[in-house]
Amino acid sequence: MLIKKPADIKPSEITDYADFKQRRHFIKQAALLGIGAGLGSLPLQSGAKNTDTLGRPIEPLLKTPYGKGLKLTSYDDITSYNNFYEFGTGKSDPAELAHKLNTRPWNIVVEGECEAPGEIGIEEILSGFVQEERIYRLRCVEAWAMVVPWVGFSLGDLLKRFKPTSRAKYVMFETLFDPDQMPGQSRKTLDWPYTEGLRMDEAMHPLTLLSTGLYGKELPNQNGAPVRLVVPWKYGFKSIKSIVKIRFSETMPKTTWWQMQPKEYGFYANVNPQVDHPRWSQKKHRNIGEGIFAGKHETLMFNGYADEVASLYKGMDLSRFF
Amino acid sequence: MLQFSRSTINRGIKPVVFVLSLVPLSLLLYAAVTDGLGANPVEVLTHQTGLWGLYFLLITLSITPLKKFTGMIWPVSLRRMLGLYAFFYACLHLTVYFWLDQSFVLQDIVEDIIKRPYITLGLTAWLLLVPLALTSNQFSMRLLKKNWKRLHRLVYIAALLVVVHFIWLVKADYAEPLMYLGMLLLLLLLRTRIFKWSS
Numbered sequence A: 001m002l003i004k005k006p007a008d009i010k011p012s013e014i015t016d017y018a019d020f021k022q023r024r025h026f027i028k029q030a031a032l033l034g035i036g037a038g039l040g041s042l043p044l045q046s047g048a049k050n051t052d053t054l055g056r057p058i059e060p061l062l063k064t065p066y067g068k069g070l071k072l073t074s075y076d077d078i079t080s081y082n083n084f085y086e087f088g089t090g091k092s093d094p095a096e097l098a099h100k101l102n103t104r105p106w107n108i109v110v111e112g113e114c115e116a117p118g119e120i121g122i123e124e125i126l127s128g129f130v131q132e133e134r135i136y137r138l139r140c141v142e143a144w145a146m147v148v149p150w151v152g153f154s155l156g157d158l159l160k161r162f163k164p165t166s167r168a169k170y171v172m173f174e175t176l177f178d179p180d181q182m183p184g185q186s187r188k189t190l191d192w193p194y195t196e197g198l199r200m201d202e203a204m205h206p207l208t209l210l211s212t213g214l215y216g217k218e219l220p221n222q223n224g225a226p227v228r229l230v231v232p233w234k235y236g237f238k239s240i241k242s243i244v245k246i247r248f249s250e251t252m253p254k255t256t257w258w259q260m261q262p263k264e265y266g267f268y269a270n271v272n273p274q275v276d277h278p279r280w281s282q283k284k285h286r287n288i289g290e291g292i293f294a295g296k297h298e299t300l301m302f303n304g305y306a307d308e309v310a311s312l313y314k315g316m317d318l319s320r321f322f
Numbered sequence B: 001m002l003q004f005s006r007s008t009i010n011r012g013i014k015p016v017v018f019v020l021s022l023v024p025l026s027l028l029l030y031a032a033v034t035d036g037l038g039a040n041p042v043e044v045l046t047h048q049t050g051l052w053g054l055y056f057l058l059i060t061l062s063i064t065p066l067k068k069f070t071g072m073i074w075p076v077s078l079r080r081m082l083g084l085y086a087f088f089y090a091c092l093h094l095t096v097y098f099w100l101d102q103s104f105v106l107q108d109i110v111e112d113i114i115k116r117p118y119i120t121l122g123l124t125a126w127l128l129l130v131p132l133a134l135t136s137n138q139f140s141m142r143l144l145k146k147n148w149k150r151l152h153r154l155v156y157i158a159a160l161l162v163v164v165h166f167i168w169l170v171k172a173d174y175a176e177p178l179m180y181l182g183m184l185l186l187l188l189l190l191r192t193r194i195f196k197w198s199s
Helices: A017-033 A037-041 A093-100 A122-128 A155-161 A200-204 A256-260 A306-313 B006-020 B023-033 B041-061 B063-070 B074-101 B106-115 B117-134 B138-144 B146-152 B154-169 B175-190
Strands: A107-112 A118-121 A132-139 A144-154 A170-175 A195-199 A209-214 A228-230 A243-249 A284-287
Touching: A118 A122, A122 A209, A144 A155, A144 A228, A155 A200, A155 A209, A170 A200, A195 A200, A200 A306, B006 B074, B023 B041, B023 B074, B041 B063, B041 B074, B041 B154, B041 B175, B063 B074, B063 B175, B074 B117, B106 B117, B117 B146, B117 B154, B138 B146, B146 B154, B154 B175
Parallel strands: A107 A243, A144 A284
Antiparallel strands: A107 A118, A132 A144, A144 A209, A170 A195, A170 A243, A209 A228
């Protein structure tokens, strides 16, 4: 296999500490002006909220050819602009509040239609599987996109250990539920715990990643530490974060967004420019980090992974099974 | 009860309010040129210009109830300016949408307006504000006489459309737009006869 090293993060893409402090200073000054309560709502900052840039590196790290040539979104943007309603519905809430999450010890319970149900701890996940770097496009259902250098390994490698039976047609995942650690859960904005699911063949597909890190380091909390799913050809909400439970089942799991709004969020949620969200178009997306005047880009079928995954959906009416 | 002389209002209060109303825009522009709008600057500009349009609408609509219950008359002389600022921020909101969000791609914009109810509502609200802004001068008031007041009642409908526009685009967390809906309904209710004139 051709093993290439992907482009490193450019120094110019990282906010230096002086800039960061300066911006914080500006925000404070703006807050001091305090004209009208509304001004407090102006989210004026660079993304650089997290001081997590010294997160533990994951070693050894196997570089892979996935995503070669894609321009990476900056670490700053990836870790400051997040949808993680467990910490609040604002994009900057997770970066501000996720430090309350304790990711050690951490266990995933695996149960349901399998011969060897059990538990697996995060240390075993980190040491028992070859950690690969894979650069994937991430397309959010809200029509924005990033390119993320994930660290992790094929989910299928982990699932096989628990020996799913022939009755396992689907896999369900659950996020931690603990409002003390995840303050967004004290409000019922979603039906907690967050639940996602995949069809078995989707879960076993080599592209489907169980991620433990990004940019060569362990996942920052706001990105779903310590372990999350990444399914690059589906909208971002399928890639469930901070997983504590995996269950094999014969029936299709009731996933969170689908339950909340079945006409807007399907179980499959494959990236598809031909099937619009009922309230907005999915034809184009905005790439995070390209600046104010960059405009949008055409969204690709299956987010550009059609060669790899289109065969999974052969004969299916994708406007019905969206 | 706070009262000011005409010259205090014209020379002091009005210019101060005029400048203060430009502070949100100035902060946004400053942040935009110093790369301080975060990972998705277009989203922030869209949301903030829209929010400030709504804030100014709510402030404008609170002046009549304020007069009704406190007897203070001087805020009334600020109402036109505040209303025009609501329109100003609404225009900025629309500009951000046409330019930075849609890059003036006409086909996408037309499709958006037709297919997306929240966009349709937002644009309708803006269109309702246009005649109000155009007739916000003494000349139009004299020309339209009683009809001027009737025409300007459109602001109630526009404000309601704006709030529904907000509610309709939210994915899951309705707390914020519902709060504005509550404020708006309260402001509208306070001007009805159910609540009697004090003093």
